[in-house]
Structures are given as C-alpha cells and as structure tokens.
Amino acid sequence: MRLTRDSRVAVMGAGAMGRGIAAVAAAAGHQVYLYDQDAAAAAAAPDAIAADWAGLVRAGKWTPERLDAARRRLRPVAQLSELADAALAIEAIVERLDAKQELLRRLEEVLSAETVLASNTSSLSITALAAGLRHPQRMLGLHFFNPATRMKLVEVVSGLSTAPLLADSLCALMRDWGKTPVATASTPGFIVNRVARPFYAEALRLLQERACAPATLDALLREAGGFALGPLELMDLIGHDVNFAVTQSVYQAMQQDSRFRPSPLQQELLAAGRLGRKSGHGFYDYSQTLPAPEAVPPQDPPAAVRVRGGLGVAEPLLARLQAGGVRVERDPGPAQGWLEWESLRLALSDGRSATRRAADSGHAGWAVFDLALDYASVWRLALAVADQAAPEVAARAEGVLQAAGLLVSRMDDAAGMAVLRTVAMLANEAADAVGQGVATADSVDLAMRLGTAYPCGPLAWADRLGNDFVAQTLDALCAHYGDERYRVSPLLRRRALSGGCFHD
DSSP, X not given: OOOOTTSOEEEEOOSHHHHHHHHHHHHTTOOEEEEOSSHHHHHHHHHHHHHHHHHHHHTTXXXXXXXXXXXXXXXXXXXXXXXXXXXXXXXXXXXXXXXHHXXXXXXXXXXXXXXXXXXXXXXXXXXXXXXXXXXXXXEEEEEEOSSTTTOOEEEEEEOTTSOTTHHXXXXXXXXXXXXXXXXXXXXXXXTHHHHTHHHHHHHHHHHHTTOSOHHHHHHIIIIITOXXXXXXXXXXXXXXHHHHXXXXXXXXXXXXXXXXXOOHHHHHHHHTTOOBGGGTBSSSBTTSOOOOOOOOOOOOOOSEEEEEEEEGGGTHHHHHHHHTTOEEEEEOOOSEEEEEETTEEEEEOOSSOHXXXXXXXXXXXXXXXXXXXXXXXXXXXXXXXXXXXXXXHXXXXXXXXXXXXXXXXXXXXXXXXTHHHHHHHHHHHHHHHHHTTSSOHHHHHHHHHHHHOOSSOHHHHHHHHOHHHXXXXXXXXXXXXXXXXXXXXXXXXHHHHHTOOSOO
C-alpha cells in the first residue's frame, strides 16, 4: 500500500508521544485525527502542538501561514467511528499488551480492511498485538523516539503476519515525513532497546563491584568512550522505573537470558523511591552539587619507555608520549603487546584483569588501561593495577599516561574495565541481532547512532578494533565471571575466526 499526503492519519493517544506523532504527520501535509479516551486531552492537543510550532516561527524556520495551515490539519475526535476514512492508524497509548490489543480490535470494527494499523510500542511484540485481528497482515510497528518531532529515527517493525511489502511502504512514508526509518523484525526491544541493554547493565555491574565512583564511571564513558551521556546519569534522566521496566520486559521475553538479567542495584533504587531526576534522587542527589570525577595526582614521567610489539588501536599514545618528551624504544613482539618502564608492564586491557595477566605471566608489575574512542585526542583514561604489583608500579603507570597528556582515573581491577567491556557487549548484542535476522548490520549501526547518539555503530566499532579482539575480550570476561552473559555471539565468532568484518 502506498500512502500519500492525501491519506488521512489517525493517532490514538494524546499524550506527549501521540501529540508528537500527530505533529509530524500534520507538518508533512496529512489531515490528522487525534483520539484519546480522555476527550479533553484530545481537544487540547492541537493547541499544545501549535504552541510548539510557534517556536519554529520565532526561530524563522516556519512562516505564520505554514503554522496556520498545519494547525487546520489537526482534528480532535471523540469517537473511534470518526476515524473511518483514515488510511493509517497509529496507536500511542499506555504500554500494556491487553490495552493495545483491545484498542486494535475496536479499530477493526470501524476502519476499512485496507487501513494500515501501527503501534508505537517500544518493546511489545508486534506479532502478539496482531494476534486475534481479522487482518493481521496490515499490522506493524512504527516506533518513534522521544521527542518524536525532533528525533529522526523510526523503527519500522514487521511481525510474523505483516505483509512483506508493507514495511517498505511505511519506510517510504517515514522518509516523506523527514524521518530515517530502519526496518526490523519483531523481537524483544526491537533494535535500540535490545542492543542498548549492555550499556546500562555493565555500568550497574561495575558499580555493584565498587570498581569506581558513579561520577568517575560516567566520565569514563563520556570522555574516553565518546558517549553523549554516561550510563548512570542517563538512567537517572530516563527514570529508573522506566529503564527497569524495559529491562524486565526484554529479560522475560528473552526467556530470562542472563545477558538481560535486571540488576538488584537498580531494584534497590526503585524500592527507595529514587527514580532519578524526576524524583530528585537516583544515583546522584540532585539537591546537592554533583560530584566531580576522580583523577590521580601528578606523578614523575619516564625519560624513556620500551614497547614490546604493538599497542593495537592504542598506538597513537606513543606519538603523544614522544610529543611529551619521552623517548620510545621498540622491540619485536605480539600485535597486542605492552609498554615497559623498569618493573612496569602497561597494556590495553584485553578483557583480563591486570591481576590475571600478572598470574598468567609470572610478572607482578602489570597495569592495564581502558579502551578509548580515539587515542589521539582522548584526555581521560582509566587505569587498573594488578593486586601483586609493588606500590611504585601504580605511580609509574600513572606517570606514563600523564606524560601522554592524560587525566588518569583509577579503577579497581575489574576485568574488561569500563569502556572496553561495554563496547564489546554492545557489539556482541548487535551481532546477535544481525545473526538472528532482526536487522542488517547497517540498520543496527544506524539505529544505535540515531536512537541513542552513540559515537559510532557498535559493529563498525568492532570492525575497527578487530572482531577477533572483541571475541577475545568476551571470552576473558566469560572466564572471569563464569557467566554465560558474556558468551560470544555465533556470528561474531565467525567474523573473528575468518578475519571478516560486518561492514565491507
């Protein structure tokens, strides 16, 4: 079915998301019906939408005439029967399967058999929503992101019964609306809410292990990892009730797979009523000045260091050391080697703790540093030191990294550190989504960049690191924890073994 600007669009639900979707459709030229079981909410929605558009007029992006024309295309309705000539009906009501199914059944009573039915659900099965409909082939998901008027991404979700060409038609319509659609199969969490789970889960696990303070952990993910927000501050912003509910939904829908297991730490926050910013207290107390991330004091720099082999993606640190006046000498060795200064051995984490590397090598003076998005420009980096190391080893490791122009934040010796384990798990989940036919690698990476503002797609990041290195990191985490949560995706394992990439 090809929908045009002459097609009428119905939006059920006049909350923030429903109003946003209606605004996008009306701005694109459609006549839009707005329905809500609270008739007053539907009646008030056009004025609320127009008030938002007024900001565009003040900014010079819209003319007053354009606003008036768009406002006239918004029509509140009090009865579902008034939607009869809609070509597309999008529900954006409460996130409950029973409520959505009931509304969809009622819509089938008043809409044409050709009308496309869509749900803005963020996590419920489109297949389950279509079950019981007389025409389940015309049902699919249109998952907009909040705020719908500003976020470009829309997940176009096909259930088992969705007509094969319907997703293509709706992707075309979303492009007409100025959105960037990604096609995905109906799976728990679709693309974004599924692949993003490790971003929160690994931070919660590190916090539970007391690896570092919350402000330091957030700073590492922002300043070394390149993420727009740290995971703890992002959960505070989203709300722990919302984030925990999505995690629970995906966990149950995934048959309680350990990769999606909810954190008891977040459950404790909920029990305390600490929902984040909206309650004034989550990981951070917003009635107080927020704490600053921790960094170690200055240490003496080395005059020279010796590099055994290579530092992999961290090679730019050597140029920064030389620019800081440190002489760099090189010896042959493995591609993922290490840097030496007296008793210190310093390397990029490979998923093993520094303590494990010391035990494996018989050399006590190991320290490891975390992954960074770009070692040429990063200015904060995490460091961990083996339990076996003498006190001066930590000072030497700090001095080396500081000589490269870095702020150094110490972590307890947690396997995989912060950025590395997070990126490895994001790539692993993304690879599983591709391997299970949920979406293409390009669609997954695009969705994660647009839907969550990640600095790059997790599969593109894995390609850059080397999929063998990512798999090795996950194997090390799996061995450290004895937890299937870190098992390597079959598709990622194949890429690692073959030397292949997700993107050509």
